[in-house]
Structure formats: C-alpha cells, structure tokens
Amino acid sequence: MPPRDLLIEHLHNLQDRHGGLYPAHLSALAAEFRLSLSEVMETASFYAHFRLLKDGEAAPSAVVRVCGSPSCVLRGAEQLKATIPGAVDAPCLGLCDHAPAALVSRVPVREATVESVMAALMVTPPPPRSSQSPSPLWGGVGVGDRPRDAILAELEASGLRGMGGAGFPVARKWRTVAAQPGPRLVVVNADEGEPGTFKDRHFLDTAMDRVLDGALAAAWAIEAEAIYIYLRDEYPDLHDTLDAAIAALPPGTVPVHLRRGAGAYVCGEESALIESLEGKRGLPRQRPPYVAEVGLFGRPTLVNNVETLYWVSRILEDGAESFAKHGRNGQKGLRSYSVSGRVKIPGVKIAPNGVTITELIEEFCGGMEDGHHLAAYLPGGASGGFLPAHLQPPLAFGCIEEHGGFIGSAAVIVLSQADDLRAVALNLARFFAHESCGQCTPCRVGTARAAEILEQPHWDKPLLDDLSHVMRQASICGLGQAAPNVWQSLLRHFPEVTA
Structure with a gap:
C-alpha cells in the first residue's frame, strides 16, 4: 500500500497519461491506498487542475489556460481568451512580466497571441534542460563544514525575514523548529499564486542551485531528515528542470522529494500546503505549522519559500554584513x-x-x-x-x-491614469472568491458577497465595512483576513471612483 502523501502524485500521473480522471481511476486509487472512494473524490475535486470525467467522455487533447490576473488583463488577456476556442481562465500563471500569458498543456506561452497559442498546440513540450550543478558551498560533502550555531548566528545578524509574505525572522523560525524533538523536516514553498507574483519562478529559473543550497543549509542547521519541495502545477517547465537537478545531487545528500501542486492558491499558506503534501485537500489549519504536532506527518517542520532560501545561500557565502549594508529609507538588506x-x-x-x-x-x-x-x-x-x-x-x-x-x-x-481601478478591484475580489477553500463561512461567503457588491454601479460601503470586519476577525487563514484590503483600500484612498 503506497503512503497517503503520494495520492496527489498518482492523480497527476493518471491524468497526464489519460487526459483526465475517470471513475475507474478513482476507484482503483481508493483500493490501492485503502481509502474510501469519497476520500479520493474529495481530494481530486478540491484542486482546479484535476479533470473529473464521466465514463465514455473524451478527454481534451490539450488545455489552454489564459492568465486572468490584472497584469495580463491590462495587456488584452480577456480578448485573447475570447478568440481561442475552449480556452479557460487561469488565476495567475506567474508570468506577469510577459503579459498576456498562457499555458498550453505543459508549454508556457509568453506575450501570448492567438498565433503563438495555436502554434504551441502543435508542438511537443520541450525536454528538460540540463540540470544546474549545486554550488560548492553546500553541495556534496561540504554541507556539514560550518557549525549549526554559526549558521543561525549569521542569519540572525543579517536580519533576513521570510520573503513569502509574513516576514517572520528566519533565524528565529529555524531555532524554533530546531528546538523541537526530531525527526524534523524542511519544506520549500514554491507555490506562489498571488496575482503579480513571479519571483520564485525567477529564482528557480535563474538560480536553482542557490535555492537548493539554501534548502540543504536549512536541513543541516535544524538536523532535518528530508526536504520536500512543493512546486505549483503552473510551472511544468520548472518541474522538469528541478527534477533533473535533484537527481544530480551528490550521493549522501539528504533526501529531496519533489511534489506537484494542483491548482489551489490557498496552498501557498503553510498549513494548507502541509495538508496538500499529505495527500489531502489544502485546508488551512488553525495552529502554526512549525509546531511539532501539526507539522508534516506530525513532525516539526520548517517551511520557507524559494526566495528566502536563495538569500540564505547568498548570506552564507557573502556574509551577513554584505547583505545588511544595503537598504534605503531606514531599512536594511536586499529583496x-x-x-x-x-x-x-x-x-x-x-x-x-x-x-x-x-x-x-x-x-x-x-x-x-x-x-x-x-x-x-x-x-x-x-x-x-x-x-x-x-x-x-x-x-x-x-x-x-x-x-x-x-x-x-x-x-x-x-x-x-488609463486603468480602471474599479475593474481591477473586481478582478481581485473574484480571484479571492474563486480561491477560497470554503472551510470557514466568513471567507467563503464574504469573498463571494464582496464580489457581488463590487459588480454594482454603486458600492454599499457600510455593508463592505461589515464584511471586512467579520472576515478579518473570523477567517481561519490569511486569504480571508487579507482579501478586504482590495476594496477597503480603494474606498479609503480613491473615494471618487467608488461612489
């Protein structure tokens, strides 16, 4: 019987081979994993990228996803999608600097046009690029050359904070996990999905060796027994490259496991990511994920995002002082x-x-x-x-x-001045409504109701204020707590466009 955490990987494998998931596939997986059919179905149906097909239904030969984030909409994404038969909307493809963007099955299309999308439909996805060699600082036998306390002290001196969004001091987080009884794990969060965010794609594309070095440094510092990398499914090209780079790591390196997301923005939240890594729906937990009893597989788990680990590698090579000396307007460091x-x-x-x-x-x-x-x-x-x-x-x-x-x-x-701020706000409100996991009522109902209000010619400010208060106070995770910033900031700073 395979472990439960491989369920999503098996779902991906079946869909990659057959173009979708048929009832027989779900029944077979339920038997193989010794789960109820309802458990397999609730996992498969939670994620946007799994296609549940009926018996006899033909699977699509290719799927065209056109990015619907604000950056791509500004560049004509909606018109592009309307002219491509069967194209579906994608929340964000992480190619905002190449807008409008599309994903044709496993082929990213930058500065997409009807012609380039149709051309991508005719080609086979390119083979993985040659893997990048790990840098000498942490690759191979050099991993354990620096004392663990020295690593933590260097990160502390740098003032490095987590770059995933929360900004928690990195050294403090590492010490918290290291103080828990082992065995411990490291998780690399590469599931960026915030519209406008594409930095993790950039660092994996241009400095994958440094990201892996940072992860290996984290595993050494907290004495972790394995590393899990959770990569969003919208980055199939990087999946192939990362898989090859992991395979090229020297013998004796701590095990590194690569896992695919399946189209759920909420899995960028640490505890939801851990649930997904365990082969379940990506529902956020109500306790910090690095506490022992709620970590991955019940073990103390350090979760850092890709950019954070890139800077870990840079700081440990160049020194904390070199990093901290940068900064402007009273701040320190680079980002x-x-x-x-x-x-x-x-x-x-x-x-x-x-x-x-x-x-x-x-x-x-x-x-x-x-x-x-x-x-x-x-x-x-x-x-x-x-x-x-x-x-x-x-x-x-x-x-x-x-x-x-x-x-x-x-x-x-x-x-x-050429952009419609109300339209951008509505776009983002719909994004949050679509991406809410539905676990808690304030977020599930609040995001949907807010989108309905923002569709109206005149916004009901008292009702939006009430929704914002309830969502911020009662939502389980940051999605529902932060979503009100969209309309509340517009009401505050641009009253002339919200009247």
Whole structure:
C-alpha cells in the first residue's frame, strides 16, 4: 500500500497519461491506498487542475489556460481568451512580466497571441534542460563544514525575514523548529499564486542551485531528515528542470522529494500546503505549522519559500554584513520586487529593501510607459491593497500597514491614469472568491458577497465595512483576513471612483 502523501502524485500521473480522471481511476486509487472512494473524490475535486470525467467522455487533447490576473488583463488577456476556442481562465500563471500569458498543456506561452497559442498546440513540450550543478558551498560533502550555531548566528545578524509574505525572522523560525524533538523536516514553498507574483519562478529559473543550497543549509542547521519541495502545477517547465537537478545531487545528500501542486492558491499558506503534501485537500489549519504536532506527518517542520532560501545561500557565502549594508529609507538588506503593469521594463528587480515606488520605477524599471503616469499601485499583490501615487512609504515590512495594506511578497503592480481601478478591484475580489477553500463561512461567503457588491454601479460601503470586519476577525487563514484590503483600500484612498 503506497503512503497517503503520494495520492496527489498518482492523480497527476493518471491524468497526464489519460487526459483526465475517470471513475475507474478513482476507484482503483481508493483500493490501492485503502481509502474510501469519497476520500479520493474529495481530494481530486478540491484542486482546479484535476479533470473529473464521466465514463465514455473524451478527454481534451490539450488545455489552454489564459492568465486572468490584472497584469495580463491590462495587456488584452480577456480578448485573447475570447478568440481561442475552449480556452479557460487561469488565476495567475506567474508570468506577469510577459503579459498576456498562457499555458498550453505543459508549454508556457509568453506575450501570448492567438498565433503563438495555436502554434504551441502543435508542438511537443520541450525536454528538460540540463540540470544546474549545486554550488560548492553546500553541495556534496561540504554541507556539514560550518557549525549549526554559526549558521543561525549569521542569519540572525543579517536580519533576513521570510520573503513569502509574513516576514517572520528566519533565524528565529529555524531555532524554533530546531528546538523541537526530531525527526524534523524542511519544506520549500514554491507555490506562489498571488496575482503579480513571479519571483520564485525567477529564482528557480535563474538560480536553482542557490535555492537548493539554501534548502540543504536549512536541513543541516535544524538536523532535518528530508526536504520536500512543493512546486505549483503552473510551472511544468520548472518541474522538469528541478527534477533533473535533484537527481544530480551528490550521493549522501539528504533526501529531496519533489511534489506537484494542483491548482489551489490557498496552498501557498503553510498549513494548507502541509495538508496538500499529505495527500489531502489544502485546508488551512488553525495552529502554526512549525509546531511539532501539526507539522508534516506530525513532525516539526520548517517551511520557507524559494526566495528566502536563495538569500540564505547568498548570506552564507557573502556574509551577513554584505547583505545588511544595503537598504534605503531606514531599512536594511536586499529583496526582490516582482514588478508588472505600466512600466517599460517589468520583471524581478533585486533592489535595496525599502525603496519607494518612484525609486523602483525610475531606477530599476526604465520609468513608466510612454503616455502613462503613475496613478496607483498595489505594493503587495492582490492582498496588498491599493495605494495612490502620492503615498510613497518604503516598500518594506511594517511600512505600509498604516495606509491599509502591506508589502507581502512584494508583487508590485503599477497602474496608470488609463486603468480602471474599479475593474481591477473586481478582478481581485473574484480571484479571492474563486480561491477560497470554503472551510470557514466568513471567507467563503464574504469573498463571494464582496464580489457581488463590487459588480454594482454603486458600492454599499457600510455593508463592505461589515464584511471586512467579520472576515478579518473570523477567517481561519490569511486569504480571508487579507482579501478586504482590495476594496477597503480603494474606498479609503480613491473615494471618487467608488461612489
């Protein structure tokens, strides 16, 4: 009997082979895993990328997903989807700097057009690229050369905080997990799904060796017995490359297991991710996931996102002082900003932590597009809230909250006078309604009701205020707690467009 945590992998394998999941497949898996059919069905039906087919129903030869995030909509994604027969909407494909983006089965299409999408339908997905060799600092026998306490002290001196959105001090989190009785595990969160966020794709695409080095360093520092990498299913090209890179790790390296997500934004939340890794629905838990009794397989679990581990590798090679000396406007260190929207040169920008929006646009993005001037921006993706051009706090943890938003994973979407802020807000509200896992009523009902209100010509501000209060106070996880930032920030800073 295979372990339960491989259920989702088996579902993927069957769908990859047959184009979908038929009743016979689910029944066979239930028997193989010794689960009830309802348990297998509830897992398969939870994730957006699994196609449940009826007996005799033909599986699609290919699936075309067109990104519907704000950055792609600004570039004509809705018109593109309408002209491609059978195309479906995708919440975000992590290609915001190449908008509009599409995914044709396992082939990403950047700057998508009808012609390029149709061409992708005719080609076979490319083979995996050659794997990148692990860097000498942590690869092979060098892993254990540095004392564990020295690693933790270096990270503490750097001031590095988790780059997944919460900004928790990395050294403190590692010490918390290391203090728990073993065996321990490390989980790499590569399930970024926030509209406007594509930094983890960037680091896996350009510096996979450093990400793996950071994960191996974490495993050494907390004495973990294995590493699990949870990669979103929207990155099939990176899955192939990462699989090859893991296979190329030297003998004796701590085991590294690669797992595919299946289309659920909520699994970017740590405890929901752990549930999914265990082969279940990605329902958030109500306790921190790094506490022993609620970690992966009931073991103490360290969860860090891809960018965090990239910086771990850089800091341990270059030194804490080299990292911390950067920063602006009272902040320290470096970080990446995923910039999309109305700038000349979108992309992942490694910049001093704490730059302002104008500094980021002018110094790192080539300025605004011709004919556009800055009107508003989202400093932290869908849940970061809208800020007007004249508000320019440092783009750093703890600096935006007083304005009704936060930096999160630093997904910066730049909007101009040509953009309809109400339409962007509605787009994001629908995203949250679609991605709510449905476990708790405040989020399930609140996100759907908010989207309905935002569809109306006149917004019911008292009702939106009530919804926001209940969702923030009673939702189980950050999805429901942060979703109100979308409309509340617009009501606060742009009353003229919400009247």
